[in-house]
Amino acid sequence: xxxxxxxxxSICLLLLGTRLPFSIFGNNQTVSQVFxxxxxxxxxxxxxxxxxxxxxxxxxxxxxxxxxxxxxxxxALAESxxxxxxxxxxxxxxxxxxxxxxxxxxxxxxxNSGMAANTLGNVYLNGSKTxxxxxxxxxxxxxxxxxxxxxxxxxxxxxxxxxxxxxKANTTTAVKWYTKAANKGDITxxxxxxxxxxxxxxxxxxxxKAMSWYKKVQRxxxxxxxxxxxxxxxxxxxxxxxx
Numbered sequence: 050x051x052x053x054x055x056x057x058x059s060i061c062l063l064l065l066g067t068r069l070p071f072s073i074f075g076n077n078q079t080v081s082q083v084f085x086x087x088x089x090x091x092x093x094x095x096x097x098x099x100x101x102x103x104x105x106x107x108x109x110x111x112x113x114x115x116x117x118x119x120x121x122x123x124x125a126l127a128e129s130x131x132x133x134x135x136x137x138x139x140x141x142x143x144x145x146x147x148x149x150x151x152x153x154x155x156x157x158x159x160x161n162s163g164m165a166a167n168t169l170g171n172v173y174l175n176g177s178k179t180x181x182x183x184x185x186x187x188x189x190x191x192x193x194x195x196x197x198x199x200x201x202x203x204x205x206x207x208x209x210x211x212x213x214x215x216x217k218a219n220t221t222t223a224v225k226w227y228t229k230a231a232n233k234g235d236i237t238x239x240x241x242x243x244x245x246x247x248x249x250x251x252x253x254x255x256x257x258k259a260m261s262w263y264k265k266v267q268r269x270x271x272x273x274x275x276x277x278x279x280x281x282x283x284x285x286x287x288x289x290x291x292x
Contacts, residue, residue, distance in 0.1 A: 163197030184215025220251025
């Protein structure tokens with residue numbers, strides 16, 4: 050009888066949010082805390098998805114506002130998006146300090162760290178009046194992005210090797226990383242490969258290979274001629290310019 054009474058009291062205390070000497074959740078959390086965290090995650094996800102729709106419809110300022118709300122509820126993915134918007138001045142005024150702040154938050158949280166690492170790499174690669182260029186940091190963050198499978202980091206690492214930023218210029222290595230990005234569907238990398246082979250930039254000039262890559266770009270662009278895909282095309286072009 051005493052065992053049943055203790056169990057009943059324990060359940061009541063848990064429901065009231067009172068801590069017990071033990072925890073069914075393994076980290077000494079109360080039911081109310083777990084419920085609050087779950088609710089916040091759901092709200093954050095909903096706000097994030099709303100922001101994506103707003104961004105796709107051209108309401109970039111509203112999108113950033115909702116991504117910020119989502120980020121404050123704990124969404125690392127939203128933090129990465131806010132960082133990217135400050136980096137590129139989309140929906141907000143370009144601000145590298147704020148881009149750095151939000152990207153570091155997202156990177157620390159670990160969720161979708163590839164995107165955050167790529168943003169940090171871009172901040173240090175480009176530099177600004179408030180953030181000093183640092184090619185070594187940029188290189189390290191792009192490599193981190195690659196380790197997380199983030200496509201744009203492949204392209205950025207290729208760009209650094211092509212131009213000798215923080216590393217000895219090496220077109221062969223640049224082509225290697227551009228090709229990896231292109232094989233993942235990155236149209237900007239396809240175009241860059243076409244340029245490299247057309248100009249013979251650091252490697253033997255090869256018009257045949259150049260034309261092959263340009264045709265891939267053309268095929269990709271032709272996909273967006275259809276009226277139903279015009280919005281997708283718009284977003285593709287926007288993101289190409291973003292990083």
